[in-house]
Amino acid sequence: xxxxxxxxxxxxxxxxxxxxxxxxxxxxxxxxxxxxxxxxxxxxxxxxxxxxxxxxxxxxxxxxxxxxxxxxxxxxxxxxxxxxxxxxxxxxxxxxxxxxxxxxxxxxxxxxxxxxxxxxxxxxxxxxxxxxxxxxxxxxxxxxxxxxxxxxxxxxxxxxxxxxxxxxxxxxxxxxxxxxxxxxxxxxxxxxxxxxxxxxxxxxxxxxxxxxxxxxxxxxxxxxxxxxxxxxxxxxxxxxxxxxxxxxxxxxxxxxxxxxxxxxxxxxxxxxxxxxxxxxxxxxxxxxxxxxxxxxxxxxxxxxxxxxxxxxxxxxxxxxxx
Numbered sequence: 664x665x666x667x668x669x670x671x672x673x674x675x676x677x678x679x680x681x682x683x684x685x686x687x688x689x690x691x692x693x694x695x696x697x698x699x700x701x702x703x704x705x706x707x708x709x710x711x712x713x714x715x716x717x718x719x720x721x722x723x724x725x726x727x728x729x730x731x732x733x734x735x736x737x738x739x740x741x742x743x744x745x746x747x748x749x750x751x752x753x754x755x756x757x758x759x760x761x762x763x764x765x766x767x768x769x770x771x772x773x774x775x776x777x778x779x780x781x782x783x784x785x786x787x788x789x790x791x792x793x794x795x796x797x798x799x800x801x802x803x804x805x806x807x808x809x810x811x812x813x814x815x816x817x818x819x820x821x822x823x824x825x826x827x828x829x830x831x832x833x834x835x836x837x838x839x840x841x842x843x844x845x846x847x848x849x850x851x852x853x854x855x856x857x858x859x860x861x862x863x864x865x866x867x868x869x870x871x872x873x874x875x876x877x878x879x880x881x882x883x884x885x886x887x888x889x890x891x892x893x894x895x896x897x898x899x900x901x902x903x904x905x906x907x908x909x910x911x912x913x914x915x916x917x918x919x920x921x922x923x924x925x926x927x928x929x930x931x932x933x934x935x936x937x938x939x940x941x942x943x944x945x946x947x948x949x950x951x952x953x954x955x956x957x958x959x960x961x962x963x964x965x966x967x968x969x970x971x972x973x974x975x976x977x978x979x980x981x982x983x984x985x
Contacts, residue, residue: 680763680788685795687788688831690762698758706755709778713752714744752777759784796833799824803835803843810849814883818876821847840872848879855882 677697680690698707705711717725717733725733733741756777760768763784770787771780803824808817821844825835845856859878863869870878 677762680767682764682766683795684788685799685827685831691785694758694762698755701754701758703751703755703758706752706777707781709776711748711751713748713776714741716745717741756780796828796831799828799831800833803828806843806847808847808849810851812849814848815880817847818844818880837872838869841870841875844872844875844879852879852882855879 677693678686678690680686695704695707698704715728717727717738720726725738727733727737759777759780760772767784767787771783774780774783803821806817806821806824808814821840825840828835848856855878859870859875
């Protein structure tokens with residue numbers, strides 16, 4: 664049976680076994696599948712044994728196990744079986760060696776058969792799998808996205824941790840993963856999450872983890888469009904400063920004259936009646952109110968959030984009823 668394949672074939676490519684063993688479960692499954700399709704699985708599990716060579720008597724003649732003299736044909740057939748065993752055993756061993764790190768190769772290379780090498784690799788990695796799972800679960804529970812952080816990068820990390828756990832044989836329920844996602848988001852996303860929970864209770868159809876991520880990601884994109892990045896803001900600030908300097912150069916004389924004016928209604932300098940905030944002025948009641956500027960800003964933000972949550976809730980209801 665010919666077990667050689669063109670080098671260009673990608674059917675038998677297997678990701679390398681990570682040094683920390685995080686991908687051990689998926690690596691093991693893929694390695695076993697590939698070796699099985701190559702017809703070499705019996706060399707990996709040790710079912711195929713090395714054929715024993717004929718013993719020789721004092722005269723140098725080859726003797727069969729029953730003590731009779733072996734013919735030339737039998738000797739040749741046995742030599743071919745031994746050659747075939749070593750070829751396939753070495754091919755199986757090469758499959759393993761090409762997918763592990765150098766330090767692991769140095770640990771197992773002196774073992775005399777492929778089956779013993781595979782047993783040793785399993786012992787090394789399956790012994791520490793449980794500890795790695797505990798560490799990954801803890802990292803998944805503790806993951807947090809900071810206020811203003813990149814939600815998409817945060818979700819990528821959560822999905823990587825979840826998929827790694829699944830790859831190691833630990834199931835993460837979709838309901839539990841959704842709860843982890845919600846708990847990892849910053850406080851500014853709580854109104855959105857409240858609307859999602861309300862919509863799920865009304866429709867009796869909770870969102871899956873992937874649907875939840877899609878909704879939150881859309882909200883993040885909307886916020887990015889509403890609040891441009893720092894680099895863009897700094898560029899706009901530089902342009903604004905440059906424009907202000909130009910305006911100041913052209914308006915200095917007018918401002919100097921204006922500063923000497925005293926408006927009779929409020930007895931304050933620097934403005935005309937049309938610009939006065941006091942009663943009777945052109946901008947009556949429009950001036951800044953000490954201590955309430957931040958409150959007004961928060962109220963405006965709250966109104967925007969409520970409007971956005973209402974729209975999101977409407978969309979969620981349509982999605983859940985579909």
